[in-house]
Amino acid sequence: MSNIKRIGVLTSGGDAPGMNNAVRAVTLAALAQGIEVIGILGGYSGLVKDNVRTLTAKDVSGIVGNGGTALYSDRCHEFKTEKGMAKAVATCKKYQIDGIIACGGDGTFRGATDLSNLGIPTIGIPCTIDNDITSTDYAIGYDTAMNTVIQMIDRLRDTCESHARCNVVEVMGNHAGGIAVQTAIATGAVGCVIAETPIEEDAIIAKINAHKAAGQRSFIVVVSELIPNYADPAFAKRIQDATEVETKFARLAHVVRGGDPTLRDRVTAAKMGARAVKELLGGKSNIVVCEQNGEIVCLDINFAQTADRIYKGKAKPEEIEKYSAEEQAIIMATVEKKQNYFKEMMALADEISG
Numbered sequence: 001m002s003n004i005k006r007i008g009v010l011t012s013g014g015d016a017p018g019m020n021n022a023v024r025a026v027t028l029a030a031l032a033q034g035i036e037v038i039g040i041l042g043g044y045s046g047l048v049k050d051n052v053r054t055l056t057a058k059d060v061s062g063i064v065g066n067g068g069t070a071l072y073s074d075r076c077h078e079f080k081t082e083k084g085m086a087k088a089v090a091t092c093k094k095y096q097i098d099g100i101i102a103c104g105g106d107g108t109f110r111g112a113t114d115l116s117n118l119g120i121p122t123i124g125i126p127c128t129i130d131n132d133i134t135s136t137d138y139a140i141g142y143d144t145a146m147n148t149v150i151q152m153i154d155r156l157r158d159t160c161e162s163h164a165r166c167n168v169v170e171v172m173g174n175h176a177g178g179i180a181v182q183t184a185i186a187t188g189a190v191g192c193v194i195a196e197t198p199i200e201e202d203a204i205i206a207k208i209n210a211h212k213a214a215g216q217r218s219f220i221v222v223v224s225e226l227i228p229n230y231a232d233p234a235f236a237k238r239i240q241d242a243t244e245v246e247t248k249f250a251r252l253a254h255v256v257r258g259g260d261p262t263l264r265d266r267v268t269a270a271k272m273g274a275r276a277v278k279e280l281l282g283g284k285s286n287i288v289v290c291e292q293n294g295e296i297v298c299l300d301i302n303f304a305q306t307a308d309r310i311y312k313g314k315a316k317p318e319e320i321e322k323y324s325a326e327e328q329a330i331i332m333a334t335v336e337k338k339q340n341y342f343k344e345m346m347a348l349a350d351e352i353s354g
Helices: 018-032 046-049 057-063 080-095 106-115 142-163 178-186 201-213 233-243 253-257 265-281 299-311 317-321 325-351
Strands: 006-011 035-041 053-056 099-104 122-126 167-169 191-193 219-224 246-251 289-291 295-300
Touching: 006 018, 018 057, 018 265, 035 046, 046 080, 046 299, 053 057, 053 289, 099 265, 099 325, 106 122, 122 265, 122 325, 142 167, 142 178, 142 191, 142 201, 142 219, 142 253, 142 265, 167 233, 178 191, 178 219, 178 325, 191 201, 201 219, 219 233, 233 246, 253 289, 265 289, 265 295, 289 299, 295 317, 299 317, 299 325, 317 325
Parallel strands: 006 035, 006 099, 099 122, 122 289, 167 219, 167 246, 191 219
Antiparallel strands: 035 053, 289 295
């Protein structure tokens, strides 16, 4: 039987539509089991600064349709220090918080591991519009962000068609190209530039010229943010110079993070939030709730972070060697699955580009 009487819930890192739904699910699932819930305000800084409040069913009843996070968020540098972590643990002890559910991205999960190592059982829920956590197929906020991008690009397409223009559209992703490649396919873009696959600028220009010759008036090129020389107005100028099609550059920026969560994000958040409570009450800690092949599963958070670091080229040999040969094979299969996903999606984007 679980000894947990009170849990904390926090949202950390970049806000993502659906975070509120995860907080609501955690709160209601815990209350249904007779467990008190403490909302930690401003992510890990709420623990460091002793900024918390009790959550009731009434507190979370009206947040289900809202974007952003009602618990607020912050990037707490002090929490990364020994002194900051000591303050966080002291806050947990002061309010008798027996475990924490942390909603966010990879930085949030590193904080969750720190808390677990200091004796505060912690479970992570992936909430990031970038969908850049390798161990999960899906992160809360991703679908809403993509739908927002689609709406913006559709509007740009209207004016491109009216004026015979091209628009280079930079979308968010923080080095991850998921938003870019899926919205490129969904909006009929003529080209897509992401970091995961080779960039073929000449091929994009050739397609624009070919479609122009066939009478097409409007063109969209989607670019993932932070790619040097492409997530930049200079790329639009190169396209214009090479095609003689007037080309504008649009940076959607943080508008992509906002907005009411879609059905998928609401339901996924509900599933993950309820599962996180179940695992915490079952004595689990230092795990992350993931979606794999349509199922909600739980993985060791260190395992998940190692897979992420390998995929992103940041892992050191000793990080991998600590796992058994069987575990290494599972990690590498997770990494390869993500790599193959982008190859397949870019191949589709290229095949039906227009």
